[in-house]
Amino acid sequence: MTSVWSAQLADRRPCDPLDGDTTADVVIVGGGLTGLWTAYYLLDADAALDVLVVEAGEVGDGVSSRGIGACSAELPVSPERVALAYGRAAALELRAAMRDAVVEVGGALALEQVECGFTFGGELRVARGAAQVERIGELVATAPAWGDEWQALDPAGVAERALVPGVTAGAWTPDCAVVDPARLVRGLLDVLLARGARVAERTTALRASPRAVVTDRGTVRAAHVLTAVEATAPGLETGRTLAAVPTHGLATPPLDAATWAEIGLEPGVVLRDAARLPVSARRTTDGRLVLTGTGSAARLDRALASLFPAVTGPVTAPVAVRWSGHLGVARDGLPSVTLDAATGRGDASGFASSGVAASNLAGRTLADLVTGVESPLTDLPWVGHRSPDWPVWGGAAMSVALRAAERADDAEAAGRTSRAALAVLDRFPLD
CATH class of the missing domain: 3.30.9.10 (D-Amino Acid Oxidase, subunit A, domain 2)
Structure with missing residues (x-):
């Protein structure tokens, strides 16, 4: 189902799919906001890089254009939990970086003259x-x-x-703005193409490994292979690192x-x-x-x-319009940004509903890691982080927890407490 944002965009001619084997300096699997921002900052750092983005459908088809369009400093994990795992200083740095990311998105869009309704409103x-x-x-x-x-x-x-x-x-x-997420995706795509990035749509990645991505239309060999996909990426298995949480939208x-x-x-x-x-x-x-x-x-x-x-x-x-999708949720709530310098294999994922600003911060971070720039971003606690895998029954547990949370909310709205729902949430917490 097409979101209200995508429904209002004029049709465009998709980028051509991959045409056989090729090479690149960096190949990015996933044409959502994380992949696009990563490509943008890579080319900003080094305009001579040969950057190829591979997308199974069309750019922005996934959750990137299905949210509310909030460019928010929020993350799906509390600073208290980050501090418990990485220390108070690291949690403070991540919070500051997320607040800065909201401003950075607005600045980058103004610089590139991307018209997507970016407005600060809190x-x-x-x-x-x-x-x-x-x-x-x-x-x-x-x-x-x-x-x-x-x-x-x-x-x-x-x-x-x-x-x-x-x-x-x-x-x-005040640390929140709004955008039209589909126009944001379209605008970033136009900027990348103008800068010489290659984008292969309708090209499904079957396997991503160090130095190579095997797709249904050929193999890409590259010094750096980065994946920027969430829990329901076509063709590419994300294993149990992310749970696919259903999300819905409607517009009058x-x-x-x-x-x-x-x-x-x-x-x-x-x-x-x-x-x-x-x-x-x-x-x-x-x-x-x-x-x-x-x-x-x-x-x-x-x-x-x-x-x-x-x-x-x-x-x-x-x-007038209804749509649905899936958010990629890490078990501990903390997104991950990783790069193995020895193999060139990197990843960024787990942003849940915080993707507009968090994807920008992740893209900048991945670009610094790939280009070898030592910056405060490469020291953030999500760099090198790996969330625990969800158990094999994790999807079923998530469904049970979501239903229990909904029952608990309904009871609260009626001025009651659902002890049965709370007991389920104690066993299968959502946070």
Whole structure:
């Protein structure tokens, strides 16, 4: 299913597939944001590099163009967990790097004149009910220790940014912008092609190994082989390093000014609830309301009606476009950026829903590693990190945990506590 972002783009002629065996200085498997940013910064460092990107479908087909389009400093792992594994200093460096990445994305897009609606508006987190208030309180209380800025809001403060019924508390951070993710992908592709990068679409990588990638259309031999794929890459096995977590999206038709006045959500702001399985929402430049979230698709319909009743019609809220995809989630939540200098084999993955900014930071980091540049980025704790493998039954456990989290959220919304759901989450935690 095509996302609302991709549906609004004019068709383009795909790049030609690989035509037999070839060589390159660097071959990148995966034409999502991570692969594109990696290619961009490699050519920025050395314009003479022969960089080839290999993509099984078309560039941006995967999760890169299926999210809410939040360029956020958030990561799928808390700084407390990073500090536990790598120390407080390393956790602070990663948090600072992610905040800087939001600014870097905006700067790079302005420099390259990529028009994808990059707008700073911040993220608004809203709580309804005691459990969600407690989560937001913890977020606001712990953020300063990691250099993050989260401002506590009362219901009146939330109402200045969005009119969500039943809100009892909120928080806001400036470290978030929005983009049209499909236009971002298209813009980066155009920049790469103009700089001489080669892009082979409709070319499925069957096996990636040191110095070579075997595809269904020929073998690529290169000094550096980098993979930038998530959990459902066609043809290329990711083993048990990532779990494929379903994500869904919906978009309304363009809404009129009166409806937006009742919603109150300004362009550029990302709204997110404080549920265990949070739902994110934003306004598009053409006046649509877009929601995304993990779990079941039906949750988004309920969230649309609950968070934004002004949109709800006599029977159901109008929805123009629906889509789905899968996020790649590492077992410990920490993404990985790796390069074996001896073999030239590298990888970046596990960004979950944080990919717009995190993929940029990973691309810069991989470029520094490949070109041998010693920088603060190459010392970040995700460099060389390997998350523990998911067990063979990990997919089933994730499905059980997602259903339990959804039941726990439903119970909280009704003012109850589902002890059965919490017991399942204690056994199969999502974080």
